[in-house]
Amino acid sequence: MNIREIAKKADVSIATVSRVLNNSENVSFVTREKVLETLKRYEFKMDPWAKRLASKRTVTKVFIMISKRIMKQLNSKTGEFYSKVMEGIKNSAKANRTMIETVEMESNLDEDKLKNVNGVLLIGGDTTAEHVRFFKKIGMPLVLVDQYIPTVKVDCVVSNGYDGASYAVKYLLSQHIRKIVHIHGFLNHFGFKDRYSGYVAVMEQIGLLPKSYEYNDDIMEDMKPLVDKMLSVYGVPGAIFASNDSIAMKVIETLEDFHIKIPEDVSVIGFDGTEVGKNFIPSLTTLKVPMREMGSLALKRLLDIVYDQDVYPVRISLFTEFMKRGSSI
Amino acid sequence: MNIREIAKKADVSIATVSRVLNNSENVSFVTREKVLETLKRYEFKMDPWAKRLASKRTVTKVFIMISKRIMKQLNSKTGEFYSKVMEGIKNSAKANRTMIETVEMESNLDEDKLKNVNGVLLIGGDTTAEHVRFFKKIGMPLVLVDQYIPTVKVDCVVSNGYDGASYAVKYLLSQHIRKIVHIHGFLNHFGFKDRYSGYVAVMEQIGLLPKSYEYNDDIMEDMKPLVDKMLSVYGVPGAIFASNDSIAMKVIETLEDFHIKIPEDVSVIGFDGTEVGKNFIPSLTTLKVPMREMGSLALKRLLDIVYDQDVYPVRISLFTEFMKRGSSI
DNA sequence: TTGTATGCGTTATCAT
DNA sequence: ATGATAACGCATACAA
Numbered sequence: 173m174n175i176r177e178i179a180k181k182a183d184v185s186i187a188t189v190s191r192v193l194n195n196s197e198n199v200s201f202v203t204r205e206k207v208l209e210t211l212k213r214y215e216f217k218m219d220p221w222a223k224r225l226a227s228k229r230t231v232t233k234v235f236i237m238i239s240k241r242i243m244k245q246l247n248s249k250t251g252e253f254y255s256k257v258m259e260g261i262k263n264s265a266k267a268n269r270t271m272i273e274t275v276e277m278e279s280n281l282d283e284d285k286l287k288n289v290n291g292v293l294l295i296g297g298d299t300t301a302e303h304v305r306f307f308k309k310i311g312m313p314l315v316l317v318d319q320y321i322p323t324v325k326v327d328c329v330v331s332n333g334y335d336g337a338s339y340a341v342k343y344l345l346s347q348h349i350r351k352i353v354h355i356h357g358f359l360n361h362f363g364f365k366d367r368y369s370g371y372v373a374v375m376e377q378i379g380l381l382p383k384s385y386e387y388n389d390d391i392m393e394d395m396k397p398l399v400d401k402m403l404s405v406y407g408v409p410g411a412i413f414a415s416n417d418s419i420a421m422k423v424i425e426t427l428e429d430f431h432i433k434i435p436e437d438v439s440v441i442g443f444d445g446t447e448v449g450k451n452f453i454p455s456l457t458t459l460k461v462p463m464r465e466m467g468s469l470a471l472k473r474l475l476d477i478v479y480d481q482d483v484y485p486v487r488i489s490l491f492t493e494f495m496k497r498g499s500s501i
Numbered sequence: 502m503n504i505r506e507i508a509k510k511a512d513v514s515i516a517t518v519s520r521v522l523n524n525s526e527n528v529s530f531v532t533r534e535k536v537l538e539t540l541k542r543y544e545f546k547m548d549p550w551a552k553r554l555a556s557k558r559t560v561t562k563v564f565i566m567i568s569k570r571i572m573k574q575l576n577s578k579t580g581e582f583y584s585k586v587m588e589g590i591k592n593s594a595k596a597n598r599t600m601i602e603t604v605e606m607e608s609n610l611d612e613d614k615l616k617n618v619n620g621v622l623l624i625g626g627d628t629t630a631e632h633v634r635f636f637k638k639i640g641m642p643l644v645l646v647d648q649y650i651p652t653v654k655v656d657c658v659v660s661n662g663y664d665g666a667s668y669a670v671k672y673l674l675s676q677h678i679r680k681i682v683h684i685h686g687f688l689n690h691f692g693f694k695d696r697y698s699g700y701v702a703v704m705e706q707i708g709l710l711p712k713s714y715e716y717n718d719d720i721m722e723d724m725k726p727l728v729d730k731m732l733s734v735y736g737v738p739g740a741i742f743a744s745n746d747s748i749a750m751k752v753i754e755t756l757e758d759f760h761i762k763i764p765e766d767v768s769v770i771g772f773d774g775t776e777v778g779k780n781f782i783p784s785l786t787t788l789k790v791p792m793r794e795m796g797s798l799a800l801k802r803l804l805d806i807v808y809d810q811d812v813y814p815v816r817i818s819l820f821t822e823f824m825k826r827g828s829s830i
Numbered sequence: 831t832t833g834t835a836t837g838c839g840t841t842a843t844c845a846t
Numbered sequence: 847a848t849g850a851t852a853a854c855g856c857a858t859a860c861a862a
Contacts, residue, residue: 551855
């Protein structure tokens with residue numbers, strides 16, 4: 173049952189049916205009612221692919237909201253992750269006639285600015301339930317990127333940090349390393365929390381005591397005090413699993429200051445799979461997150477929500493890939 | 502850059518370009534090379550929506566593989582979950598000119614039977630890594646439904662049992678119930694394991710001791726011994742959170758045999774949101790899984806994989822919805 | 831082996 | 847307010 177058949181049944185043109193479906197103004201009351209009834213009677217379901225193919229003539233407008241904090245990093249080494257994510261978004265946008273506009277997450281958005289915006293992508297761990305509620309209230313299609321908030325049911329695209337971290341720990345165990353420390357960023361960022369949970373779960377399952385330290389990777393604070401404390405309280409670990417590559421590199425630099433050799437004395441594993449980690453010396457063993465895919469998938473999902481019907485909110489987790497390199501045995 | 506432009510650049514017809522893209526036989530070596538080079542040079546990306554719209558003339562063939570165990574339940578009360586999932590699949594299939602054929606998971610599939618099969622949906626908790634590997638080896642597009650296997654990176658659609666269970670436990674805590682027992686099915690089924698993890702996590706976080714019992718919900722064994730043991734060892738709990746609705750109803754029946762009143766003495770919470778649970782007396786408090794959506798989403802994802810390119814494997818988790826009803830305070 | 835032409839279901843432009 | 851029709855990008859039946 174397509175709109176042509178509906179048009180025939182309702183004795184109008186397909187253009188009119190299309191107008192009714194898209195809540196166009198220029199339809200008389202009686203015609204609209206007649207068409208609506210026909211649509212209901214024949215249980216019409218629009219073909220989303222045809223819709224989008226046809227919609228290609230129009231442009232979709234999407235806001236990409238990024239916190240000031242991440243915006244600042246975007247062109248530095250530490251910002252590689254979100255840069256790659258942005259690449260994926262842009263790529264996907266180009267392939268879909270989608271205009272994207274980057275907006276500071278902290279800026280006030282009156283409904284006026286959002287008038288002709290079709291959807292919003294909220295990037296990174298700074299996104300809060302408040303942000304989500306704001307957009308949900310005005311019925312704006314929404315996807316969170318690299319952030320998950322259990323309390324609000326909203327679409328999101330994240331990496332599978334739990335299983336990635338589990339894999340890393342299991343790998344280290346298979347290399348007969350049992351003293352494994354986790355150094356992580358703030359756990360209010362879902363990504364860090366997820367990896368933390370994976371680490372703890374495997375450690376406990378094996379009957380080992382998890383040992384973790386928190387490090388502020390945002391300001392890249394001096395790590396010496398942390399490592400100093402770890403070494404004196406806990407001794408030299410067999411391995412350190414870090415929340416992400418940038419923390420892992422910082423760990424390595426700091427350990428080397430203590431004349432500890434990587435990977436001979438301590439294996440270090442990061443998370444993200446950044447280029448800078450790959451080119452680091454020693455080259456970083458890590459869990460590669462498909463960053464571009466994260467971005468492009470998020471935009472695709474957003475377009476799904478904008479153009480399709482009956483979309484039920486889901487969390488999409490991307491698998492990570494273990495990359496054995498020089499910083500670990 | 503679409504195939505028309507490519508055709509112009511390569512000085513062939515769009516039909517030829519299409520043939521190359523679809524690995525059609527009838528293209529001469531030189532022409533194929535020429536076209537492939539052009540495609541690469543201009544970084545051609547096919548428009549998946551146009552592809553599918555055009556493909557509508559053809560039918561997509563999909564195998565739905567179900568284990569004997571689930572197949573048997575399918576028309577009974579306990580089989581409501583997968584029946585609803587199947588409804589979703591069928592619905593989605595109808596809307597997409599997709600022919601589905603239900604196949605026993607245990608049956609031997611020679612490559613001959615799979616000759617004109619475009620993709621496979623593996624249903625339920627009986628799916629193993631072996632099944633996945635078999636299909637991956639022959640490059641068959643694949644989606645797992647209601648099952649997740651961390652060791653093999655394969656697309657799957659599951660419910661978010663972890664957060665659902667967490668929510669249930671937190672709800673009970675908010676009602677000042679602290680003696681909360683979990684009765685679960687076999688934990689090798691990811692769904693049960695996930696809910697179990699959510700239960701344990703919240704209990705431990707609050708500083709309470711998790712207390713759980715395993716029950717074979719498949720054969721619906723007598724639950725009296727289990728409850729008897731629980732009552733004597735642990736006493737009467739304030740609440741019981743069950744792995745699914747069918748176990749929850751069994752729990753209620755058994756507790757009532759012990760002259761324990763629901764929900765006055767014990768609150769019982771299920772999982773799934775089945776009709777039979779809703780109509781049960783007392784009506785079951787539960788976490789509703791969008792079963793039809795699970796099915797339809799799985800098929801849609803499979804078609805994405807069949808028709809799109811560069812699809813990176815993901816796990817899709819559907820949010821659950823807490824339904825406060827009569828079996829709990 | 832290669833090209834031409836039609837159709838997939840919808841939107842949007844231009845008439846009326 | 848409504849209708850006719852050309853796109854959207856691709857696959858394919860049919861011709862050559």
